[in-house]
Amino acid sequence: MPLIILFILSSFLFIYLELSLLVWIGSHIGIIGLILLLILSSFVGLLMIRARGWYTLFNVQKQLAQGEIPARSLLKSGIWIVAGALFFIPGFLTDILAILLLIPAVQRLFEQFILNKVRFFSAKFSANSHRTFYRQNGQEGEVFEAEYEKQVDDDKRIK
Incomplete structure (x- = not known):
């Protein structure tokens, strides 16, 4: 419950700071300048x-063709896309956060x-798993062969 209250209070504080900054900048440069800056920012x-999406597409294709895992490239592109989304949201506080991300x-x-x-x-989820499908210590595991036959229970009762 305290976490929810903290989240709500921080959201209201963020909105208040964003609006206060918009009013302050608007009073200094005028409403037309403010609107033009917001349009330019968006x-x-x-x-x-758009550019980072295309860059990511080509970069990931190149890394996959070379047999590399593009995790770092995807993470960097994700950060750039978040920064782009913050620029797209109207407001100067979000623009400052976007610049910080860059x-x-x-x-x-x-x-x-x-x-x-x-x-x-990943450590939390893999620590709970005791099954493995890989070789352990370089040794082959035993292979069990079996056959099965699917049977339909006509009376559908537990026996």
């Missing part, structure tokens, strides 16, 4: 999303954070 975000040092921190979360979840 246009930049749309171009970023800084290489912040991107590396964000990548590390996401990779740590993925490793945590």
